[in-house]
Amino acid sequence: MTAEAANRANDSILAGLMRRCNVTNLAVDHNAERLIMFNAVISVVFLALGGIMALLIALTRWEAVHLLNADWYYRVTGAHGAAMLIFWILFFEVAGLIFGVSVILNRRLLWPKAWWTAFGIMFVSALTLLGIMLSGEATVMFTAYPPLQATSWFYLFMILFAVGALIAVIMFFIELVNARYRGEVGPLPLFTFAMLAAAVLALWTLVSGAAAFIPTYLWSIGVLGHVDAGVYRLLFWGFGHGAQQINLVAMVGVWYVLAALTVGARPVNEGVSRLAFLLIILFIHMGAIHHILVDPGFSELSRAVNTSYFIYGATLGSMIHALSIPAAVEMAQRRKGFASGIFTWLKKAPWKEPGFSSLVLSFWLFGVMGGISGVIMGTVQVNMIQHNTLIVPAHFHMTVVAGTTLAFMGLSYYLIPLIFRRDHVFPGMAKVQPYVFAAGMTIWGLGTGFAGHAGMSRRHWDSTFGDMPLATDIFQNAQIDISLVGLGLGALIAGVGGAMYVINAVATVFTGKRTDTPHLPGIDPDALRPADPAEREAALHGHDHKRGFEFPGTLILVFAFLVLFMILYATSWFELSSVNWTIE
Amino acid sequence: MSYTSSPLVAPPRDWWQPAGRDEKLWLGIAGAWAVSMFVMMVIIWPAIGGQQNQIHDYRVDPSDFQAYTASFIEEHQTGELEGTPVVSPPPDTDIFLQASQFAWTPVLELQQGETYRILISSIDVQHGFSLQPDNVNFQVLPDFITGLEITPHEAGEYTIVCNEFCGLGHHLMVGQIIVVE
Ligand code: HEM
Ligand SMILES: [Cu+2]
Numbered sequence A: 001m002t003a004e005a006a007n008r009a010n011d012s013i014l015a016g017l018m019r020r021c022n023v024t025n026l027a028v029d030h031n032a033e034r035l036i037m038f039n040a041v042i043s044v045v046f047l048a049l050g051g052i053m054a055l056l057i058a059l060t061r062w063e064a065v066h067l068l069n070a071d072w073y074y075r076v077t078g079a080h081g082a083a084m085l086i087f088w089i090l091f092f093e094v095a096g097l098i099f100g101v102s103v104i105l106n107r108r109l110l111w112p113k114a115w116w117t118a119f120g121i122m123f124v125s126a127l128t129l130l131g132i133m134l135s136g137e138a139t140v141m142f143t144a145y146p147p148l149q150a151t152s153w154f155y156l157f158m159i160l161f162a163v164g165a166l167i168a169v170i171m172f173f174i175e176l177v178n179a180r181y182r183g184e185v186g187p188l189p190l191f192t193f194a195m196l197a198a199a200v201l202a203l204w205t206l207v208s209g210a211a212a213f214i215p216t217y218l219w220s221i222g223v224l225g226h227v228d229a230g231v232y233r234l235l236f237w238g239f240g241h242g243a244q245q246i247n248l249v250a251m252v253g254v255w256y257v258l259a260a261l262t263v264g265a266r267p268v269n270e271g272v273s274r275l276a277f278l279l280i281i282l283f284i285h286m287g288a289i290h291h292i293l294v295d296p297g298f299s300e301l302s303r304a305v306n307t308s309y310f311i312y313g314a315t316l317g318s319m320i321h322a323l324s325i326p327a328a329v330e331m332a333q334r335r336k337g338f339a340s341g342i343f344t345w346l347k348k349a350p351w352k353e354p355g356f357s358s359l360v361l362s363f364w365l366f367g368v369m370g371g372i373s374g375v376i377m378g379t380v381q382v383n384m385i386q387h388n389t390l391i392v393p394a395h396f397h398m399t400v401v402a403g404t405t406l407a408f409m410g411l412s413y414y415l416i417p418l419i420f421r422r423d424h425v426f427p428g429m430a431k432v433q434p435y436v437f438a439a440g441m442t443i444w445g446l447g448t449g450f451a452g453h454a455g456m457s458r459r460h461w462d463s464t465f466g467d468m469p470l471a472t473d474i475f476q477n478a479q480i481d482i483s484l485v486g487l488g489l490g491a492l493i494a495g496v497g498g499a500m501y502v503i504n505a506v507a508t509v510f511t512g513k514r515t516d517t518p519h520l521p522g523i524d525p526d527a528l529r530p531a532d533p534a535e536r537e538a539a540l541h542g543h544d545h546k547r548g549f550e551f552p553g554t555l556i557l558v559f560a561f562l563v564l565f566m567i568l569y570a571t572s573w574f575e576l577s578s579v580n581w582t583i584e
Numbered sequence B: 001m002s003y004t005s006s007p008l009v010a011p012p013r014d015w016w017q018p019a020g021r022d023e024k025l026w027l028g029i030a031g032a033w034a035v036s037m038f039v040m041m042v043i044i045w046p047a048i049g050g051q052q053n054q055i056h057d058y059r060v061d062p063s064d065f066q067a068y069t070a071s072f073i074e075e076h077q078t079g080e081l082e083g084t085p086v087v088s089p090p091p092d093t094d095i096f097l098q099a100s101q102f103a104w105t106p107v108l109e110l111q112q113g114e115t116y117r118i119l120i121s122s123i124d125v126q127h128g129f130s131l132q133p134d135n136v137n138f139q140v141l142p143d144f145i146t147g148l149e150i151t152p153h154e155a156g157e158y159t160i161v162c163n164e165f166c167g168l169g170h171h172l173m174v175g176q177i178i179v180v181e
């Protein structure tokens, strides 16, 4: 930041347009602050609604309970997907965009009104969409594959919601250019860089979504006679998958921030971390294909090249983060004096801080359960024995729920008290919440995954397959029964973990004790310390090059991860080869 | 060792520093693993595997497909099972399987060890072909044929589940393939 920009921030504080945060010393724009409040609160509201619906459908799929009737099960499954994957995540991400382009840059928003417009459009569209989906007028799931048709209002409000999100994304770029122009920022902080990567991906994603939904809307009102089912799927997943990559990038950005806040971690290498984001941006447009690996319309080779994001280029990006996040934590802990042995740094980590436990659990479940299952499922041939079974939701709940959602929850343990200037109402509950939620999701993921592994379909009301013409008893066996108990019990535990989060968040926002110095889980002083020239000089030109490894513990962990990856990968080919049919 | 700053603060202008030795080690190995997985999928399995995902795809008008299926049934029907025609086509013929809300038509009777070309399409919305208990899944779209060359190796009754949501009766949509010796 130039001196001029710093003065401008000080003037704004004197003029009452900004405030100086007593904890972080950041200059916070009142407009930005209010926007973050509204986006964050609304996102939590959708998380709560989506969570209630999650329990309803999980208790339906758990055959012993079988709660909802078929009509409601399908409605609620669609609405749960929309409330969670689209609304909870997107409102939180818009809050993240504002945070990244205003609060941590100590600057005021250029056009708060445009941000409010984005919020308003998104909010109205989201509520309307949930209403439409629950009314039974749009029981088409959030994927809305034509020619199964919903009421035209559904497509219209989907498009409107996307317009709202697009305004936010475009505003992010405008704000960033403006910040550069006014000397408020030079090289971007890594978190802002991650949000920039997310915004770039969002552009592509929203364009693809428009290309899918606008013709479908025109078809629903009779202007177009026909929508091609295959082309729609390609375009839809350009949007649907692109959106997951936004979540990934935002989540990794949040991981870096949590590591910084909790133990003062700094990326091991600025360039390598940024390169990993770049790899993801470069290859992600190919991601749509891994949703349509068993669709007619593409050659096997083109599907293979695309689903691998061109020779696993994006996977490589993720594997880089898989190293650099724990390495950053390890090096920070070693700097602090936990330098002995290989894993002392990990043992002495702040496991009771929800920010840290969310980081570790999210990182672990995302990588080990979500990441490996995703690469396996995205293999053209192996996809044949997984497509549309319960393995698919098992995989993506590990990425977007255990991974992204948990990371966002962890960040909000800091964000909510700092932005609302209130103390946590239930700090004790916050300490255990990430563990409860992660345990529930793990059990849920294993149960759901094993059910899918045995062939159980996703989005299916009758897990017995025993009461229709040509019924079968294939699915009436102990493996399925036990798996579905895992699905049901895991959902209940995760539901408790989710409720703990929501209760504390809502109570804090509305009834927490007002204070300018909220009690936080603890912020490491290094997290907000500007670059230190002396330390930098010493690090770059010092001659203390040691012979040993810089982060031996992390290396052991990532190699263990790789071995597990290899074993599971090999197992998946073995399973494919044991199918009793030749398919060519 | 390089110097880096917190992800929450702006780094110095010359933030680019070469990667350290530990990172290069991981980059190299992770890169090699990425390439190996690609080679497995694109070269090794296509050469050795018995289960390939080579869809023979065609465009088709749904009403034409319905007519093909009807004449296929007429030619080879041998019985009826719970209201669905059963057909026993000779090996080496094209067999048709029609998906509609909420039925798979017809029930197919195939011979163990023989190879068939199965052509699947939908006459209304999207459906999912899911052969159980072997758990082999393909997407079924209107206007497209999902064509596969299949050889059953074990006699028995196989169920076809619909695993793409296709409307409120989605869970009622079950079909059958009977493999005889
Ligand atoms: C307590 C946590 C959660 C539980 C227990 C849960 C449970 C479930 C269940 C049982 C299904 C239906 C599977 C099926 O029958 O096909 C489902 C679907 C889904 N869930 Fe969740 N969920 C949770 C949280 C989330 C979150 C946080 C997200 C997104 C961020 C999410 C996104 C989805 C999506 C996109 C679907 C697919 C809907 C569809 O097939 O159209 N879930 N979930
Ligand atoms: Cu169907």
Ligand SMILES: [Cu+2]
Pocket: B127, B128, B162, B163, B164, B165, B166, B167, B170, B171, B173
């Ligand atoms: Cu169906």
